[in-house]
Amino acid sequence: MTPVRELPTDHTPVLEPDLAAAADQALQWARLRPTQARAMGESVLGPARRSGAWDVVSKVERALGVAAMNLSEIEAALTHLRAAVAAGRRAGSRSAVGQARMSLAAALVLRGQSGRALREMEAALPDLEGVEAIRARVQAAAILQELGRDDAALDELRRVLPALRQAGEVEWAARALSNRSLIHTGRRAFAAAEADLLDARRLCLDHDLDLLAAFAEQNLGWVRACRGDVPSSLRHYDAADARYRRLGLVEPSLLVDRAEVLLSVRLLTEARATAQAAVDAYRQQKRDVHLPEAQLLLSTVALVQGDTVTAGESAAAAVRGFRRLRRTSSVALARYACLQAEVATDLTRVDPTRAAHVADELAAVGWRIPALEARVLAGRVALDQGRRATAARHLSMASRARLAGRADARARAWLAEALLRRADGRRSAALAALRAGLRVVEDHQATLGATELRAHVSLLRGALARWGLRMALEDQDPRRVLWWAERGRASALLTRPAQPPENQELAGDLADLRSTMAEIEETRAAGGSDEALVARQVLLERRVRDRCRTLNAAAGDQPQRLRQSVAEVIAPLGDAALVEYVEVDGQVHAVTVAGGRVRLHALGSADAIPQALTHVPFALHRLAERRVDRVGREAAAGAVLRRAATAVDDLLLRPLQREVGDRPLVVVPIGALQSLPWSLLPSCRGRSTTVSPSATIWHQAVTRPPPAAPASVVVVAGPGLPGAAAEAATVAQLHPGSTLLSGRAATVPEVTARVDGAALLHLAAHGNVRSDNPLFSSVTLADGPLTVYELERLTRAPHHVVLAACDTGRPSVVAGEETLGFAAALLGGGTATLVAPVVPVPDAATVPLMRAYHEGLRAGHPPAQALAAAQCGLDPADTVSWAAAAAFICVGAG
Template sequence: MEAEIVVAADAAEALRLAAVEPARARQLAHAADRAARATGDRIGRSVAQRALGVAALQLRDLDEAVTRLRAAVSLARRSGATTLAGEARTSLASALALSGSAGSAFRQIATALRELHGPAAARARVQQAAILQELGRVDEALAAVRPALPVLRRAGDVQWEVRALNNRSLLHLERRAFAAAEADLLTAIELCVRHGLDLPRAYAEQNLGCLRAGRGEVPAALASFDRAEEHYRRLDMRVGSLLVDRARLLLSVRLVGEARATAEAAVAAYAEQRRINLPEARLLLSTVALVEGDLPAAEEAARQAAREFHRAARRELLALARHARLQVRMVRDRSSVTPAQARRCADDLARAGWLVPALEARLMAGLLALDRGRRTEARADLEQASRARSAGPAEARARAWLAEAMLRRADGHRSGALRAVAAGLRILEDQQALLGATELRAHMSAHRGSLARLGVDLALENGSPRAVYRWAERRRGITAVPRPVRPPRDPALAALLTELRATMTTMEAGGPTPALTHRQVTLEREIRDHCRRTDGCGTGPSRPGPPAIAELAARLGDAALVEYVELDDHLHAVTVVSGRTRLHRLGPLTEVTGCLRHLPFALHRLASEHTTAASAAAARTVLARAAATFDRALLRPLRLGDRPLVLAPSEQLRSLPWSILPSCAGRPVTVVPSARLWLDAVHRRTDRPGPVLVVAGPGLRDACREAEAVARRYPDAVRLLGDAAAADRVAASMAGARLVHVAAHGDLRSDNPLFSALRLADGPFTVYDLELLERPPQHVVLAACDAGRGQPVAGEEVLGLTTALLGQGTPTLTAPVIPVPDAETATLMDGYHAGLAAGRSPAEALAAAQQRTRDDGGPALAAAAGFVCLGAGLAPLTS
């Protein structure tokens, strides 16, 4: 008898632990099952088998869960323990539902409810609600869980109370009742903390992340998902639903590469676990692949998802899968989709409660009807889509305003259409203001593309130079304006960056090993995730409007502003000269982009010490032909005389080395991301004195010679050369410096531009390091290959070293947009600083140094061609 009591206690303890510490529960349950078998204790075995089944359920082993729980039901029935059998059926129903056997699950839960009373029946109702929730029957699920909670509270059953709160929060989320969902989750987390419930807390944190994602609170959502992952990791669990939720959030801010990898991991996890959620993960993968442009993968994933939803009779999700397939067809061959097909898809989605997809399908129907000249049909579709502009998530409201803009345009109300575009852009810009991480703010701009493009198109139709200028400025990326506030010194981030530098230095010294490479990847992910969890600076507008022409003209003086605008592979330019604004239609971009593709090869040949005379001559011919083409297409039609130039290039022209154009030879030219940033940079120039810093990084033969030559021109210069050029010392000396010159290797990271770096003595000095500077330097020279070239990440968005410095408040920079030869760069930079010391502006000093250096030909010509002046470069530096 005493042995049976011990076995019963062990089995009950295993069952208690199964939902919170499944691995430990398994060990205890196996031991209890063996002991119960030895004594013939069927009740003890039933409890032990149920504990094993629940633990397997938590660990996503559905086959074992179903087997164990069926055994638990059978043993309880043979013992005549009706209540025990009903409780085991409750758990079995959950396993069957997750395995896709909805009919069997409902039969089990119905039987359980007849067998159970009081708290046990309340637990069964919570499980019934979870099954209904999995099947999308939200109203029935809420009705089931609502009366169960008070019973569980009175019984003091904390585990099931937390489970009920978690489940109900998701049901509230389905209805977008955020306040009710948040109240349930915060209560659940408080209970978990108080009672040490690690796994239920992971579920609650994950659900809280979904809530915050639904409200557009991206940093807070990422933080919640990270906390959930930490709890799951402690329990050695891989949870597919967390991967799905994270992938959706990453896709919402257009981090497409990461979203795809995460969605693929979710598909693999669900396939391994044979979960009913597998087709949902496939559907998400289809969406990500479509955004990425991988049409075969998108179509196949959507096809499989549709087949699986149809087999499971999940009509509400089948509508989503059919919409995904229609989107693929729309991208592949727009003419193959009819307005009626898109309209039916929108109706199905709306009936299933999918707000944003229904809006997209309705917008698709309107566009297709317009294409076919069916104005009445188009009007009906666009009017219906535009009704969502005042409620729902930011993306949905912005899309609704796009529909409204298209409707007004179709009616001939161009000014009204522009007002609608502006309203949609304000919604997305306010959303960006909530994001603290530069990367998230940049990628979020992808949502702005259709609206901003329509604004530019409407302005070009109107033909007003000032309107085109205003909308071209609105189209420029969010990183083209300074961050509203600089982040405070972040010790945790600084420590991670220091460890990354140490890891990279070890790799360079001894070569990459699997362990070091893994450590580098891990550290970069931790740095990225840490910064993504940073909140934005507030809830107001994230960017000021375009500066007024009169204000620009007053600051330009004798200079001319040229803002280039691309639309449908055609190039336009807006010029501001002496207060007069003009619009120029420059024609197709084809010839310009062709020359841009050949230009790097020609400059590389000229820069190489091993290029033959014949090859160098051919490279000079290519360079001359390209320069003439650029001049003829980009500057000569503007008729600007010999004025100094402020150039705001369009997307295709960002890496153009402007000094090679005959019209730019010897002329002061400064390049800016936008007119707004140029004006802000002019305002930020200061007479406040500061030190001069000269840095020489490792691995460049002439870096120290270049740095010493520069330093001799400034008697108060701080020299950080060789081993002294460590990141902490460089950062401390850069803060508030009057002038900084860095001669170092530059690394442009296309996979993650925020890890683009200058190579210092103790490792890479990244964009993240620059964003930690307490005060911006006034003028920075980056004599490092590609340092002036950013990496496009989302349409008009560019991230890199120079955009980071401009965004942090540095008024002027000089840097190369292509690789440059070491020795000739030293000569060019010596001439450049001679010009600065003589009182010339950065743009004047660079133009003069380039003019002198390029006459030497070969590598010197390549070095001269590579550098551009950025920001407020037309005024002399203060001393």
């Protein structure tokens, strides 16, 4: 963030023929419309010189110099501003000389000539009097800030603010308060920074200074982001964006700030799009002074995404841009970005000495967190190269930041401390450091109200957990392997999403989204153009998403963490067996818990899993396709399924047979196995098998009390599926007294009202899984989609849910081992058991399975047992029904 300076608030052209008025207009436009200011100034300069109006010449040259600064033409800016000083002297105007010198000082800062900038500023101040002198001191403080002399800037602002208020200089007082808030923020004096910005915003609103109010709002967002309060930060950025838009402006610095926050919670796709938009906006506005900052941010986002080519190219462009501007501190940061891109491309090519040199450069110019990251990188590279003494030196330096500062910095410092202790052979101390880092991340995660933000921010949590997991595997300690595996899994689901105190706006947006999507379907069916409707859908989805992201976690709502005693978590197993899979360094391992014994098993390479699973969805779909010849289905698809199922079974379950026997299974899969139809595996055929995102989530589900009597059953049939109504009617008959919602009665408001707190919900509808945003995955009802966002708004999620809708059991895996989607939303919201398919299924083919499943429930069988029996009871010759049944899994409490 850079101090807010002389940005104009009036964009109305002034077209008086008077040269002085035209000079004033050029100066006013110089910061926001530099190209137009240049054209006007050049048209005035000649006549002013010929008429000997040297005071006007000075003002015009000053306008041309400021415009050139905003066009990144620093040499031209210096030429014009020196000419402005000379013209002011010819006019005999100390005021003109002083103001030109203040602008010249700002240009010299950008040129990297800090000493000369200070001399010009000191020379300028005695030439100014009254209000002009007070304003100049605000600008002097901003220059001091740019030069890193925050103490001097703070003293200047403390002296000048009372004078500004006394003189009634409201606009300049607001600027001074905004600038001072940035100093407070840099010193982590957040309360003082917010007080200044709130005061500045109040002054702006009281005096209709709309542009400065937008800047104050934006800076409030930045302060909240520095405090780690992502929801509040996003609220302020939204408010600032609305103010800019009312003024007809696109402010690239706001895009940069928003992209940084999105990156901090690892919403990478949006962060990259926003960073790219900032780069484009700076280029379009020819504000090359700030373009390298956006290029550097784009490099960082691309690096985290794994796009090392874009990361390297953007970082190199940033280095060139900062060098042109002679911004030494920023050059150091961009060089670090280049180093990171090289590390991601080939770690063996990086010299730890070079990484340490970059860390020293960053620390010297005040970049504390990047310096910390570079120091950790130097230590890790040295460790990989066997240079233990060098590694110890760098990791020790990095670990000093673990006790104070931002959550992400402290967590990284704890990781450095853990690596240092591990290298020294202090394994217990290393594990303690990893646990301390996890607590830092968990405490930060608990402040986020949206499931999406909590899931994405857990990437650093996963990095810490993986090191603990790696050490537990080295020690061959199965209980610790289970403990560390759980620390990196499904943490976003352990706290319910925050509910807004007033739901009217969110409910209205969701209703508008449903009607818009219904219109899209009608328009497409009629062969019309849906372009405008799709644009409205995108807008509404953004509004819904942003409203949910800006929610803070409810007061006192802390995440449930895995208990220190693994025995307490696995106590409800009874005669079942738990199998939790982990993947470390490309190898798959399993922890089994059965009969009170906890065992660790090495299973082999993870490469075999995606190879075996690639063709499973296609083969199931082919078997379920009634148009395909039966013999062809059996010969082709059946053979593919048998080979894939046998390969996966040989890797995952057969080696565990001695431990798990024929017990009911509770399976915690790794990300690649989240969408596996487990009933296809020979070892799972006919066996009660429950799947869970984590053992902690499973424990939560099995210990969740059922709804109090009388228990309600709700059965829903969505539109557009010929078999849905028949299936719903069949299920409703099996549950006397149940509520059946079908046809036009199956609307989102009616369904959500009925299912809130229900004992059992059966929903037969068309499902739509969204990979771009899993929380907009939906099932289609009579009035439009029922999205995951609306499920999260339920006060009490239904206890047991059956979703006979395509793909609705398949989660989206993000940030390593976090899951989002229908199953995640229901489990996180309080549902104990979910039965749903993980691949597309034909709706009519599910009726036999659903009838058998609900008959099993009525007979008193647990859900997983009822599902396994229903799947085995189908005639294998009816490949359509068999394939549809195989797609279903039981998630949660089986």
